[in-house]
Structures are given as C-alpha cells and as structure tokens.
Amino acid sequence: MLWRDGNRRVHDLVAYARQRFFSVGMTTNGTQPLDAPTDVLWVSVDGLGETHNQLRGAPVFDSIMANVRASCHPRLFAHVTVNAINADEVPRLLVFLNESFHAITLQFYYPYGQEDELFLDFDRREKLLDEVIRLKEKGIRVLNSVAALKALKRNTWTCRDRLIDNANPDGTVQQGCYLRGRAEIDCTKCGFSPHTEISLAFQGNLRAIQSGMRIFW
Ligand code: SF4
Missing domain, CATH: 3.80.30 (pyruvate-formate lyase- activating enzyme)
Known part of the structure; x- marks a missing residue:
C-alpha cells in the first residue's frame, strides 16, 4: 500500500x-x-x-x-x-x-x-x-479445503513446490518453496497451506481445485 x-x-x-x-x-x-x-x-x-x-x-x-x-x-x-x-x-x-x-x-x-x-x-x-x-x-x-486441512494435520501430502513462483523485491523471480535461499527447508514442519492446496489440486483433488476456484474466480 x-x-x-x-x-x-x-x-x-x-x-x-x-x-x-x-x-x-x-x-x-x-x-x-x-x-x-x-x-x-x-x-x-x-x-x-x-x-x-x-x-x-x-x-x-x-x-x-x-x-x-x-x-x-x-x-x-x-x-x-x-x-x-x-x-x-x-x-x-x-x-x-x-x-x-x-x-x-x-x-x-x-x-x-x-x-x-x-x-x-x-x-x-x-x-x-x-x-x-x-x-x-x-x-x-x-x-482452505477440508482435504488440505486434513493433510496439514501431520503433513501427509506430497509437495509440488515448483507450482508457485515468488517474486522478490530485487526483481528476481524464484520458482518453488518460499524458503529456498531464505532458510533451511524442513518439510516435516511445513505449514504453508497455499502449497498444500495447489499440490493437492495438481494431483486432481476436487476439493482443493474448488477451493482455488473460490479464491481466485
Ligand atoms: S517446506 Fe513446505 S512448501 Fe517448502 S518444499 Fe517443503 S513442503 Fe513444500
């Protein structure tokens, strides 16, 4: 702003x-x-x-x-x-x-x-x-879809982190996990729900797809 x-x-x-x-x-x-x-x-x-x-x-x-x-x-x-x-x-x-x-x-x-x-x-x-x-x-x-909320309980989901890009303030664009280059990546402790949702959607989970559509359409 x-x-x-x-x-x-x-x-x-x-x-x-x-x-x-x-x-x-x-x-x-x-x-x-x-x-x-x-x-x-x-x-x-x-x-x-x-x-x-x-x-x-x-x-x-x-x-x-x-x-x-x-x-x-x-x-x-x-x-x-x-x-x-x-x-x-x-x-x-x-x-x-x-x-x-x-x-x-x-x-x-x-x-x-x-x-x-x-x-x-x-x-x-x-x-x-x-x-x-x-x-x-x-x-x-x-x-958040119920599917993602359940998957986040114990992180029982497979991350497809490259489905998300991050644009940095210096103008560079980085593909994948936000932590890349910022901190140690420990997927067992992850709570980045956008990654959970898009990864489940990529695997064809209908609830996750509907959740993305409700947000962006
Ligand atoms: S920390 Fe989370 S978003 Fe990053 S690669 Fe691991 S599971 Fe994916």
Whole structure:
C-alpha cells in the first residue's frame, strides 16, 4: 500500500499485473486504507485485539478493523497465520472474522530457528484443525479445503513446490518453496497451506481445485 515509483502507486501496479494474470491478489497488514483494486485483498489478522498487537509488536488491531469496516472492496479475505501463541484463540478468531470478512484462509507458522517459541507442535495443530473443520462445516467461511486441512494435520501430502513462483523485491523471480535461499527447508514442519492446496489440486483433488476456484474466480 505504501509502494511508490515516481508518480505510480499500487493502483498502477495492480493494473500492470492485470495485463499479465487472470487474477490479481494482494496481502496487506491492514494498517493503510484498503482501496487496492485487486480481485482479492487479504488482510493478515493473527489474533483478537491484544494477541494480534503482541504478535505484530504494535497496537494496530483497532485501526485495522476500522479500515476493514470502511473498505468497499468486494472480496476482502482475512489471512491467519497460526502459531503457539494464538492457537488457542483461533476458533474464536475465526467466528469473529466471519462477521467482517468475505472469507478466511489460514496457514501455520514455519520455524525459522531451531528453538522457535512460535512453532505449534503437531498434537496441538491436529486438535485445532479438527475444530477448524467443525467450524467450516457449521458455516464459518474458511476457504482452505477440508482435504488440505486434513493433510496439514501431520503433513501427509506430497509437495509440488515448483507450482508457485515468488517474486522478490530485487526483481528476481524464484520458482518453488518460499524458503529456498531464505532458510533451511524442513518439510516435516511445513505449514504453508497455499502449497498444500495447489499440490493437492495438481494431483486432481476436487476439493482443493474448488477451493482455488473460490479464491481466485
Ligand atoms: S517446506 Fe513446505 S512448501 Fe517448502 S518444499 Fe517443503 S513442503 Fe513444500
């Protein structure tokens, strides 16, 4: 949202991307007005009030929700990164976000260090995912497919990481796992749900394909 290049701003960047891609999405921390003309606009929300502020290191939750309420964007999605600190309140957070957003996606925090206190252990992950699936079945608009949520419980999926490219701020484009060149890749600890979803879709899983279509069409 803060991006500038001479007189150009994010609206110009989105228009440029539209010439090349059938769907354009963007993720923001939500602290600026949410007026980017993307097909999908994700806002990262990692907790209710104080938990979000603690994880983000600034008292920004109230201003984010004010920007969400003021936004006219037709497809505003909340994105939750689950970790050891916010995991217990994620079910309540999903119910809360369901009131304010078009839909919700979630992924799990990846530990970038050996002793990373934010990493959620797999027993807690599995229990939480059972609850998320229950909430989804009750009508909370979580867009991750049930297939992906189940596969993430113990990472029982085969990653096709080369189906995703990452464009870096220096202009380079890197194919595959986001961790490549950034951190040690330990697939047993992965929680990158977009990779889970697209890998399952590539294998023909209909739920994963439908999930991608709900997000981008
Ligand atoms: S860390 Fe995750 S996204 Fe990266 S290669 Fe492993 S399973 Fe795929």
